[in-house]
Amino acid sequence: xxxxxxxxxxxxxxxxxxxxxxxxxxxxxxxxxxxxxxxxxxxxxxxxxxxxxxxxxxxxxxxxxxxxxxxxxxxxxxxxxxxxxxxxxxxxxxxxxxxxxxxxxxxxxxxxxxxxxxxxxxxxxxxxxxxxxxxxxxxxxxxxxxxxxxxxxxxxxxxxxxxxxxxxxxxxxxxxxxxxxxxxxxxxxxxxxxxxxxxxxxxxxxxxxxxxxxxxxxxxxxxxxxxxxxxxxxxxxxxxxxxxxxxxxxx
Amino acid sequence: xxxxxxxxxxxxxxxxxxxxxxxxxxxxxxxxxxxxxxxxxxxxxxxxxxxxxxxxxxxxxxxxxxxxxxxxxxxxxxxxxxxxxxxxxxxxxxxxxxxxxxxxxxxxxxxxxxxxxxxxxxxxxxxxxxxxxxxxxxxxxxxxxxxxxxxxxxxxxxxxxxxxxxxxxxxxxxxxxxxxxxxxxxxxxxxxxxxxxxxxxxxxxxxxxxxxxxxxxxxxxxxxxxxxxxxxxxxxxxxxxxxxxxxxxxxxxxxxxxxxxxxxxxxxxxxxxxxxxxxxxxxxxxxxxxxxxxxxxxxxxxxxxxxxxxxxxxxxxxxxxxxxxxxxxxxxxxxxxxxxxxxxxxxxxxxxxxxxxxxxxxxxxxxxxxxxxxxxxxxxxxxxxxxx
Numbered sequence: 001x002x003x004x005x006x007x008x009x010x011x012x013x014x015x016x017x018x019x020x021x022x023x024x025x026x027x028x029x030x031x032x033x034x035x036x037x038x039x040x041x042x043x044x045x046x047x048x049x050x051x052x053x054x055x056x057x058x059x060x061x062x063x064x065x066x067x068x069x070x071x072x073x074x075x076x077x078x079x080x081x082x083x084x085x086x087x088x089x090x091x092x093x094x095x096x097x098x099x100x101x102x103x104x105x106x107x108x109x110x111x112x113x114x115x116x117x118x119x120x121x122x123x124x125x126x127x128x129x130x131x132x133x134x135x136x137x138x139x140x141x142x143x144x145x146x147x148x149x150x151x152x153x154x155x156x157x158x159x160x161x162x163x164x165x166x167x168x169x170x171x172x173x174x175x176x177x178x179x180x181x182x183x184x185x186x187x188x189x190x191x192x193x194x195x196x197x198x199x200x201x202x203x204x205x206x207x208x209x210x211x212x213x214x215x216x217x218x219x220x221x222x223x224x225x226x227x228x229x230x231x232x233x234x235x236x237x238x239x240x241x242x243x244x245x246x247x248x249x250x251x
Numbered sequence: 252x253x254x255x256x257x258x259x260x261x262x263x264x265x266x267x268x269x270x271x272x273x274x275x276x277x278x279x280x281x282x283x284x285x286x287x288x289x290x291x292x293x294x295x296x297x298x299x300x301x302x303x304x305x306x307x308x309x310x311x312x313x314x315x316x317x318x319x320x321x322x323x324x325x326x327x328x329x330x331x332x333x334x335x336x337x338x339x340x341x342x343x344x345x346x347x348x349x350x351x352x353x354x355x356x357x358x359x360x361x362x363x364x365x366x367x368x369x370x371x372x373x374x375x376x377x378x379x380x381x382x383x384x385x386x387x388x389x390x391x392x393x394x395x396x397x398x399x400x401x402x403x404x405x406x407x408x409x410x411x412x413x414x415x416x417x418x419x420x421x422x423x424x425x426x427x428x429x430x431x432x433x434x435x436x437x438x439x440x441x442x443x444x445x446x447x448x449x450x451x452x453x454x455x456x457x458x459x460x461x462x463x464x465x466x467x468x469x470x471x472x473x474x475x476x477x478x479x480x481x482x483x484x485x486x487x488x489x490x491x492x493x494x495x496x497x498x499x500x501x502x503x504x505x506x507x508x509x510x511x512x513x514x515x516x517x518x519x520x521x522x523x524x525x526x527x528x529x530x531x532x533x534x535x536x537x538x539x540x541x542x543x544x545x546x547x548x549x550x551x552x553x554x555x556x557x558x559x560x561x562x563x564x565x566x567x568x569x570x571x572x573x574x575x576x577x578x579x580x581x582x583x584x585x586x587x588x589x590x591x592x593x594x595x596x597x598x599x600x601x602x603x604x605x606x607x608x609x610x611x612x613x614x615x616x617x618x619x620x621x622x623x624x625x626x627x628x629x630x631x632x633x634x635x636x637x638x639x
Contacts, residue, residue, distance in 0.1 A: 123474035
């Protein structure tokens with residue numbers, strides 16, 4: 001583990017991060033920084049290690065080497081729920097919501113209170129909770145559907161619900177894995193608007209393939225290839241980079 | 252939201268009242284004491300089935316070793332009763348008077364240390380709760396903290412059931428071996444073998460079952476109840492919402508274990524003995540079938556499922572003893588293929604709407620945990636629902 005005390009002003013700083021699966025380095029000596037209030041998009045070809053980076057940050061995958069610091073706090077040796085409690089939220093690629101529960105219950109379970117067994121037993125659905133659930137449901141376009149069973153939502157609505165479940169936790173860093181995959185054009189536009197709105201006061205990391213969408217939202221783009229950074233910078237700079245055109249964007 | 256809530260609790264209230272009426276009024280009037288005692292024995296399995304609803308149905312943790320906890324509760328009770336039955340006067344004929352008879356037969360000359368505290372009824376009653384809870388906690392912590400789940404967990408619990416059976420049989424000087432602990436007579440000098448005692452024990456058992464149902468209802472109604480379902484559906488999402496999933500699983504596993512143990516203790520009191528044949532793999536799987544037939548999502552269904560399967564077992568095996576196991580197997584296959592949500596699923600699909608109309612003019616339940624079963628199951632249901 002990297003023990004050098006190299007604190008930074010970045011919200012998230014990833015340094016010399018490596019993970020190898022049976023010798024295969026999915027992420028190789030990666031350095032990546034996320035600023036406060038930044039929308040940082042990671043793009044790259046399949047197998048570049050984009051999702052793995054998110055997995056490493058949120059503790060789903062354990063790193064082989066390197067450090068991940070969130071507000072100068074080391075995350076690599078913390079457990080998943082502790083990382084969440086530090087203020088890192090993660091949305092998965094496929095909408096992962098509780099299908100047997102209603103939209104309201106989905107959001108309520110994500111409300112950051114009563115997270116211990118005893119806390120959950122004694123949890124009261126008070127005005128605070130209701131107000132917050134309604135507020136978030138409004139943001140993710142689901143305020144009319146609070147009593148609906150989540151399994152009955154459309155694919156796009158499920159994606160929004162999961163984003164809502166993260167928003168209600170008010171994370172300082174929100175990680176989204178392909179948030180618009182499988183969405184219709186109009187849903188995509190709404191989602192871009194949503195992201196621009198929710199990013200106020202927090203940082204967002206997005207993994208995405210849809211270049212149009214990336215252009216709409218990104219402040220900064222990192223292109224990954226074979227676990228390493230190929231290019232980094234503004235969308236325009238990255239798009240003009242011959243290396244990126246070569247391996248990813250195509251001529 | 253509130254109207255749905257109150258409506259649901261009304262339906263659940265009806266569920267509890269119906270069960271209470273069946274237990275306290277209908278059955279005692281309809282049966283002689285021999286049959287009622289048998290019925291009381293079935294009810295002790297219902298404690299296990301209710302625990303399985305929370306653990307398996309709601310939270311998705313299939314335990315094939317609930318017999319272990321049933322046995323622990325039952326043995327704790329049996330040890331106390333056996334010590335009371337083994338006074339020096341009653342056992343004067345033994346080479347070492349004052350110890351249980353099976354110890355004497357196995358050349359044990361002093362009461363083993365772990366039997367000593369079971370001279371106290373208070374200790375025994377506490378042990379019935381604490382021993383299985385601690386044991387479940389150890390198993391749960393060892394498994395769930397390491398993210399062992401699904402079939403692996405089921406197999407391990409089954410192995411534990413096998414191990415405990417072998418241990419009990421092998422250590423017959425300390426446990427009574429394959430015969431178990433038999434010839435239990437009195438509880439604080441109160442003879443538990445008389446008809447009157449059997450009536451009283453039956454009612455105590457019924458009251459405890461109602462209490463357990465209410466307690467389970469409180470858990471299911473709390474946010475923890477919804478979390479259990481969430482863990483079953485999307486374990487990762489729960490974890491990445493800031494919950495320690497293993498703690499939730501450990502809690503529900505311990506809860507189910509304690510319920511099973513209460514059932515086991517009441518079994519010993521009503522039947523008058525405890526043996527390893529209620530601990531091992533076969534009884535543990537039978538208990539899962541009780542729960543599955545009742546519908547693994549409903550605590551009320553679990554009670555009916557238990558009664559139904561046991562009633563079938565008794566009537567069927569009185570006439571065709573060798574065919575019963577085939578019948579049980581067929582029943583299990585039928586539950587899986589035809590009505591996956593058991594009796595309660597059929598009730599929800601066919602009878603609940605009728606009950607709604609009769610009882611309430613309010614809104615229908617907006618959603619249900621159950622997929623509607625194919626209509627082929629309907630015929631089986633009408634005959635298979637004696638208690639409604």
